Each structure stands twice: as C-alpha cells, then as structure tokens.
Amino acid sequence: MYKRILAPVDGSGPSGRGLNEAIQLAKEQNATLRLLHVINDFPIMVEMSDSINFEAVREGLRQSGLALLERASKQAGSEGVKVETHLVDQRSGRAADAIVEDARSHGCDLIVIGTHGRRGMSRMLLGSDAERVLRQSSVPVLLVHDSQAR
Numbered sequence: 001m002y003k004r005i006l007a008p009v010d011g012s013g014p015s016g017r018g019l020n021e022a023i024q025l026a027k028e029q030n031a032t033l034r035l036l037h038v039i040n041d042f043p044i045m046v047e048m049s050d051s052i053n054f055e056a057v058r059e060g061l062r063q064s065g066l067a068l069l070e071r072a073s074k075q076a077g078s079e080g081v082k083v084e085t086h087l088v089d090q091r092s093g094r095a096a097d098a099i100v101e102d103a104r105s106h107g108c109d110l111i112v113i114g115t116h117g118r119r120g121m122s123r124m125l126l127g128s129d130a131e132r133v134l135r136q137s138s139v140p141v142l143l144v145h146d147s148q149a150r
Helices: 013-029 042-047 054-077 095-105 120-126 129-136
Strands: 004-008 032-040 083-090 110-115 141-145
Touching: 004 013, 004 095, 013 032, 013 054, 013 110, 013 141, 032 054, 032 095, 054 083, 083 095, 095 110, 095 129, 110 129, 129 141
Parallel strands: 004 032, 004 110, 032 083, 110 141
Antiparallel strands: none
C-alpha cells in the first residue's frame, strides 16, 4: 500500500519510537524509508544571540544531524529496509513546514512522526510540530506517541 514513507528524526525518545514504527511499516510494505533531519536553530539563536558564534553552532548541529541520520539509516538497513537520508538546514520557519514540503517534493505517501503528546499549557507554550504536520500534510500521517509523556 505505501511505497515511500517519510520519518523525521531528531534523536528524542518520541522520534525513536516513530522511527521504530516507520521501519516496521517499511519492512512490511516493502517501501522505501526516507529519513529526514531538520536543523532548526531559531530557538537557540534567540536565547543565546549575544554570546555565540552562529556558524560554529550551525556546524555542530549539522554534524550531529548527519550522525543521527547515519545511526537511523544503519538501524533501518539492518532490518533490510531500503533507506534514503536527507538533512534540511532551515534558516527560518518551523520544522513542520520542512517535513511537509519534503514529503510533497519526494513523493512520500505516508509520514510517520513521533510526538511527545503534550497537553494543556506545555502544548500551548511549546507548540507541536507533529500536530502542524498533521494539519498541513496532504498525505496520511501516523503519530506515534511517547509512552513516557503521559
């Protein structure tokens, strides 16, 4: 049923649970798994704008993202899943926007994304990229909740 599954990864617990689910789906469906990491430095830049070297921070984020994609790719590959990886260096906007655009531009027919499952005030203050992906995506979205978040 699914041919191309997009799984955004960020190294968090919910992201890992989403990755595990995406790997199993891709394996069962004989689908290609597209792993995506979005560098979104805006929160860091706002908090530390007077005291950091932006380019050094950006390069650190890039290297961490590439290492994360490599680990996730090996995990999926060890299950026999065909994998693609992509890193997006986003200078503005939300990660959700980059995720939805990547799915659209690369012909993905499912997005599997981990979510913290925040509720109440923490959801209002922190927002939810997963919820934004769900609202904006033109393809089905599978939200995988973090069992520790409740």
